[in-house]
Amino acid sequence: DACGNASAPQSTTITVVDDAAPVLTVPPESNINFPMTPSFGTPTALDAAGSATTITQVGTDLITPSTTAGCNSYDVTRTWIATDSCGNSSAAQSTTIHVVDNAAPILTVPAASTISCGTTPDFGTPTAVDAAGSAVTVTQVGSDVTTPSTTAGCNSYDVTRTWIATDACGNASAPQSTTISVVDTIAPVLTVPAPTTIACGTTPVFGTPSAVDACG
Numbered sequence: 033d034a035c036g037n038a039s040a041p042q043s044t045t046i047t048v049v050d051d052a053a054p055v056l057t058v059p060p061e062s063n064i065n066f067p068m069t070p071s072f073g074t075p076t077a078l079d080a081a082g083s084a085t086t087i088t089q090v091g092t093d094l095i096t097p098s099t100t101a102g103c104n105s106y107d108v109t110r111t112w113i114a115t116d117s118c119g120n121s122s123a124a125q126s127t128t129i130h131v132v133d134n135a136a137p138i139l140t141v142p143a144a145s146t147i148s149c150g151t152t153p154d155f156g157t158p159t160a161v162d163a164a165g166s167a168v169t170v171t172q173v174g175s176d177v178t179t180p181s182t183t184a185g186c187n188s189y190d191v192t193r194t195w196i197a198t199d200a201c202g203n204a205s206a207p208q209s210t211t212i213s214v215v216d217t218i219a220p221v222l223t224v225p226a227p228t229t230i231a232c233g234t235t236p237v238f239g240t241p242s243a244v245d246a247c248g
Contacts, residue, residue, distance in 0.1 A: 049118075050081035056114040056122040063130045066164040070108045070129040077114035077122065084117040090124050102167030102200030105133045132201075133164035139197040139205040146213040149247035153191045153212040160197035160205065167200040173207050187247045188216045216247040 059073035070093075077085040090111040098105040108129050114122040142156035160168040173194040181188040191212050197205040225239035 050079075050083050050116065051118070051120060052080050053120040053122045054079040054083075054085045054114040054116045056087070056112065056125050058112055058125045058127045061128050061130075063132055065135065066104050066131050066133045068131065070131060072110050072127055072129065075112045075114075075125075075127075079116045079120075081116070081118070083120075085114055086116075087112055087114050098201070100200055100202075103133060103202075104162075104164045104166045105201055106131050133162075133166050133199065134201070134203060135163050136203040136205045137162040137166075137168045137197040137199045139170065139195065139208050141195055141208045141210045144211045144213070146215055148218060149187055149214050149216045150218075151214070153214060155193050155210055155212065158195045158197075158208075158210075162199045162203075164199070164201070166203075168197055169199075170195055170197045186216060187245075189214050216245075218246045220245040 054077040056075060056077045058075040064070065075087055077087050079085050090113050094109040094111075096107040096109070108131065109126050111124050111126040113124045137160045139158060139160045141158040147153065158170050160170050162168045173196050177192045177194075179190045179192070191214065192209050194207050194209040196207045220243040222241060222243045224241040230236060
């Protein structure tokens, strides 16, 4: 005071505390094609107070398969958390990689063939393989298409059948067709009048031959 009396010294302390969690940035969500292996990349973290930061994965990857039976598509989710050296932790953040089967199955149809008329066309069985291993269904597109011969009265014709293959994920192949040519290659059966004997001076009369075609 003005008389020179001084109090004992007193102090105040301000404690500067790092109580802010680091800011965690995780890789963006992405899509990959089956059967590629998910690669999540590396998350980063920044601490506003400059403390050292450690990023750790929370638990194990979560795999969620497709809800469509037989479809080899699925999601893989990875979760991280960032903690600074003062013990402050960020909220957990996750990234999901979608492993998608978007490839159409490969359809193989029976080879074209030729059969004789009177024989019933047999197309055989087409096959299909899906590169992603998804279940595949092969179905006929529409009904058989019959194209008759352009030669009048000739019982030859083509029969064409078309198929499509669809996997369980909804991917469909391009339609493919097989044609069976039903051909009349059989000669008709000719029947001529029987041999006869007539007297001289009589004019020969041969009668009428007949013919039957097996193919109609």
